[in-house]
Amino acid sequence: MKIIQKLCLIVCTVILVNCTTAEIPLVDQxxxxxxxxxxxxxxxxxxxxxxxxxxxxxxxxxxxxxxxEQVRNSSETGTLIPRINDAANPMPQSGLLTADRRALFDQWRAGGYIE
Structure with a gap:
């Protein structure tokens, strides 16, 4: 019985350690x-x-x-772009936008939020 408890503890620990709220990088984009x-x-x-x-x-x-103005403000001073890139708590809530769409937001920010 103790072996099963230890095994469950190890499995739960591994699962918790591998969970992340980090942004997903745009690799190979x-x-x-x-x-x-x-x-x-x-x-x-x-x-x-x-x-x-x-x-x-x-x-x-x-x-x-x-x-x-609303989108720019939320991108500059809010959490719009971080939430778009957050796999654990994405916006939209239905799931992450495609990598190419997320890259457009990052490029828009880098370019100075041109209208």
Missing amino acids: NPVNRTVTYTQDIQPIILGNCLTCHSSVNPRNGLILETY
């Missing part, structure tokens, strides 16, 4: 070789993936992502 803009690149992703929960009609956690 081709860099975006052009200027990423809100209107061309980011807005379509927001419209297709975020407004179900983050529109002005009953916004989840009070976060509204309907305008450039």
Whole structure:
């Protein structure tokens, strides 16, 4: 009986140690070789993936992502980009965006949030 208890403890420890809330890096991702803009690149992703929960009609956690200013503010001073990259607590909650879409947000940030 003690062997089973020890084995269960070891298995649980291994599972807990391997759990992470770290961001998933964009490994083997081709860099975006052009200027990423809100209107061309980011807005379509927001419209297709975020407004179900983050529109002005009953916004989840009070976060509204309907305008450039709202998305930029949440990206610069909020948690939008970290949450988009967080495998343990992703936004959208249905799962991580594809790596190429997440790379667009990172490039948009690196380029200065161009509208």
